[in-house]
Amino acid sequence: MLTLPHCEYFEAGRCRSCVLIETPYPTQLSAKERRCRELLPQVPESLWLPSVAGGTADFRNxxxxxxxxxxxxxxxxxxxxxxxxxxxxxxxxxxxxxxxxxxxxxxxxxxxxxxxxxxxxxxxxxxxxxxxxxxxxxxxxxxxxxxxxxxxxxxxxxxxxxxxxxxxxxxxxxxxxxxxxxxxxxxxxxxxxSSLEMELGDVSLHLRPQSFFQTNTTVARALYAQAAEWAAREQPESIWDLYCGVGGFALHCAAPPVRSGAGSSAPPRVLGVEISESAVESARRSAADAGIDAEFVAADATAYALSAPAASIPHTVIVNPPRRGIGPELAAWLEAAPAQRVIYSSCNPESLARDLAAMPSWGVLSARVFDMFPHTRHLEVMVLLERRG
Structure with missing residues (x-):
């Protein structure tokens, strides 16, 4: 549905939160795509997948x-x-x-x-x-x-x-x-x-009152599915999900349908790291309900990575940081780590661009815009990275 809602609140000046609500939706989406391409000029046009639209009404959960x-x-x-x-x-x-x-x-x-x-x-x-x-x-x-x-x-x-x-x-x-x-x-x-069960297809996530979750369920499904597809391409033996929240990326990447679809005989070893103990408890419960053997640790993502023994570093690392990005310390760690793939999901393309500039050994294999926040200038963008050479 691309028809814009008729918002009396906006027209009366009572609420201006949806700053783009009077802009045609295709124009909104094109502007977000253009912003990401300008900030990430190292990504050729051919590597951008079609954007995932977020809807024009009835989308916020x-x-x-x-x-x-x-x-x-x-x-x-x-x-x-x-x-x-x-x-x-x-x-x-x-x-x-x-x-x-x-x-x-x-x-x-x-x-x-x-x-x-x-x-x-x-x-x-x-x-x-x-x-x-x-x-x-x-x-x-x-x-x-x-x-x-x-x-x-x-x-x-x-x-x-x-x-x-x-x-x-x-x-x-x-x-x-x-x-x-x-x-x-x-x-x-x-x-x-104690928790609200968010059914997302093959995996359900448990949300507690203080849990963070994406505000657009339809787009969240597409986001997790894309990460699972990218992660499964090389059938990695191990995956880390840093800033894992309630475990959405980790659990989707380890879900049985993804493994069988990729032809893998064994699931990857999955580890999620999240500073919120409540979120980690939710992730553990979701893993148990889904029959997924995943480990979740309550810790600061950067501190955990920097203190990890070299032998434990995985093939694939997923990062989903807050708006500030992963920052120079974690970017430097990824630059030097022996990992072969990185999936970076960002709600701020400016901080994503800064972090990628600090990781010159990594090249972009694919990128996609997910319009989690229609009628605003906010967006989610995810890139698949491969170590060069």
């Missing part, structure tokens, strides 16, 4: 909603320049399952009587509601509040919440007592369930 308004009459959306809440509950980029749930969440929060947090005056309780939708239709709901009292109110009101939002399979409350512009605090209390 997670909503991070600011709670505004006042007790008994809340807004769910964003804050305006004056710190007042702007209601965006009908935002058309959210998947329909999220849009359907938001009015019921609003009614539930109004029933609790808890006051929304007033940013200018630094008072109130309710700060955010995070809503994540699985392909099954199940929801993970996460309430970010300021005090223990609000936590207890929500705990007591859980039965009423489940009447209004029966699709909820995971519910948690995060405490953020500080008056600062962050999305979450350190303390997380589970009220229901």
């Amino acid at each position: 997670k909503a991070k909603l600011v709670v505004g308004g006042w007790a008994g009459r809340v807004t769910l959306g964003i804050l305006g320049p004056d710190g007042e809440g702007i209601d965006l509950r009908d935002c058309l980029i959210q998947e329909p399952g999220i849009r359907d749930a938001i009015p019921h969440l609003g009614a539930f929060l109004e029933e609790t009587g808890l006051p929304p947090y007033d940013v200018p005056r630094k008072r109130g309780e309710l700060k955010f509601v995070h809503v994540t939708l699985a392909p099954s239709g199940e929801l993970m709901l996460r309430f970010v509040v300021r005090t223990q009292q609000a936590l207890q109110t929500l705990r007591k009101a859980l039965p009423r919440l489940l009447v209004r939002v029966p699709q909820a399979s995971v519910v948690s409350v995060n405490l953020l007592p500080e008056h600062k512009a962050v999305l979450e605090g350190e303390r997380e209390e589970l009220l229901l369930g």
Whole structure:
């Protein structure tokens, strides 16, 4: 579907998050492709695969909603320049399952009587509601509040919440007592369930309330499938997935259908490294559910790689860093390491270009744009690298 959604919020100037929503979608995608090609001039046009489109509406699997308004009459959306809440509950980029749930969440929060947090005056309780939708239709709901009292109110009101939002399979409350512009605090209390199962074909990933996951499920499937295809070409004996998160790349590269399709008689030894212990626990559970023999370690990716014995370094390394990129230390390690393939997935082509410039021994075999974030200038780009000579 390439028809742009008619967004009344944008037209009225109430929300400008989707800065490109009035730009024809093919034009948006072409601009992202052009940006990547200009930043990566060493990649010939023939090596760029067709881009993966992200859709124009109904594509976002997670909503991070600011709670505004006042007790008994809340807004769910964003804050305006004056710190007042702007209601965006009908935002058309959210998947329909999220849009359907938001009015019921609003009614539930109004029933609790808890006051929304007033940013200018630094008072109130309710700060955010995070809503994540699985392909099954199940929801993970996460309430970010300021005090223990609000936590207890929500705990007591859980039965009423489940009447209004029966699709909820995971519910948690995060405490953020500080008056600062962050999305979450350190303390997380589970009220229901433990993880949301994201079914992605051959592998399902378990997400906990604090887990990171790509916000576009359809594009995430394509991203993981592309990495698995690239990894399987040489049937490597070993793979490392650095910055592995909940294990998406590692588990897809080790999944049985990929192995059999590549004609390999034995699966690769797969190791994922991620600094978040919660994400590592989720990855281990997903591996166990899928019957995949994979190892996951809670550690800093760069520190782990730099301290690894030379004999343990794998044939293929996957990196999926945050926006800052892998940085000079890990780039230098990859430049000198005996690995033969690197799959680099980046949400920032500028940092990708810097990192590749620091790795002159590696050449690009293939590249692809994944439009994870339609109507914005953000994107995901992935390259397959081979050691030269």
